[in-house]
Amino acid sequence: KAGVTQTPRYLIKTRGQQVTLSCSPISGHRSVSWYQQTPGQGLQFLFEYFSETQRNKGNFPGRFSGRQFSNSRSEMNVSTLELGDSALYLCASSLEGVTPEAFFGQGTRLTVV
Amino acid sequence: SQQGEEDPQALSIQEGENATMNCSYKTSINNLQWYRQNSGRGLVHLILIRSNEREKHSGRLRVTLDTSKKSSSLLITASRAADTASYFCATAGGYQKVTFGTGTKLQVIP
Numbered sequence: 001k002a003g004v005t006q007t008p009r010y011l012i013k014t015r016g017q018q019v020t021l022s023c024s025p026i027s028g029h030r031s032v033s034w035y036q037q038t039p040g041q042g043l044q045f046l047f048e049y050f051s052e053t054q055r056n057k058g059n060f061p062g063r064f065s066g067r068q069f070s071n072s073r074s075e076m077n078v079s080t081l082e083l084g085d086s087a088l089y090l091c092a093s094s095l096e097g098v099t100p101e102a103f104f105g106q107g108t109r110l111t112v113v
Numbered sequence: 114s115q116q117g118e119e120d121p122q123a124l125s126i127q128e129g130e131n132a133t134m135n136c137s138y139k140t141s142i143n144n145l146q147w148y149r150q151n152s153g154r155g156l157v158h159l160i161l162i163r164s165n166e167r168e169k170h171s172g173r174l175r176v177t178l179d180t181s182k183k184s185s186s187l188l189i190t191a192s193r194a195a196d197t198a199s200y201f202c203a204t205a206g207g208y209q210k211v212t213f214g215t216g217t218k219l220q221v222i223p
Contacts, residue, residue: 043213101146102146107153109153
C-alpha cells in the first residue's frame with residue numbers, strides 16, 4: 001500500500017511569488033491535513049479537508065489556502081510568499097479525519113529567498 | 114499555538130538505557146498520540162491512547178495517560194541508536210484539529 005506522497009520534495013521561491021504544493025493521500029483515506037513546521041514555531045496546523053470540504057482551519061493568514069479534489073488529493077497554495085514562509089510543509093492523511101492516527105508524507109521543504 | 118508541551122526538550126542517553134519523555138496538554142481530549150520524526154522528515158505514528166485508557170504498550174514503547182493531570186509519558190525501553198529522533202505528542206478532541214507538542218529531541222549514543 002503506497003504511503004502519503006508529497007511533491008515536490010524541495011522548492012526554492014522568491015519573495016512575492018506564489019507556490020502550490022501537492023499531497024496524494026493513502027488510497028481510501030478521505031481526510032487530508034496540512035501542517036507547517038519551523039524551528040521557531042514547531043508544528044502548526046494549517047487546515048484539514050474531508051471529502052472536498054475544509055473542515056478545520058488553523059490560525060494562518062488568508063495567503064494560505066488549500067483544496068481537495070474528488071480523488072482526495074489535496075493541494076495547498078501560498079500566495080505573496082514571505083521569508084517567514086520558509087518551512088517544512090507536511091501533509092497527513094487518515095481514514096476518519098483527525099482521529100485516529102494520521103499518516104504523514106515526507107514533506108515539502110520550501111525556501112523563500 | 115501549541116496544545117502540548119514535551120519535557121525534556123532534549124535528552125541524551127546511552128544505548129540500552131531507558132528514555133522517558135513527558136507531555137502536558139491544556140484542554141480535554143479524546144485521544145493522545147505519539148509520533149517520531151527523523152531529522153526533518155515526515156512523522157511516523159507510534160501509538161495512540163484513548164482518554165479512557167491509562168496505559169498502553171507497543172513493543173519497546175509504553176505510554177501512560179493521566180487525564181486528571183492532563184499529562185502523558187512515553188517510555189522507550191532498551192534504547193537503540195536508531196531511536197535517535199524527535200518525539201512529539203499530539204492531542205485531538207472531538208473533530209478539532211490535531212495539535213502537536215513542542216517535541217523532545219532524543220539522542221541515543223552507541
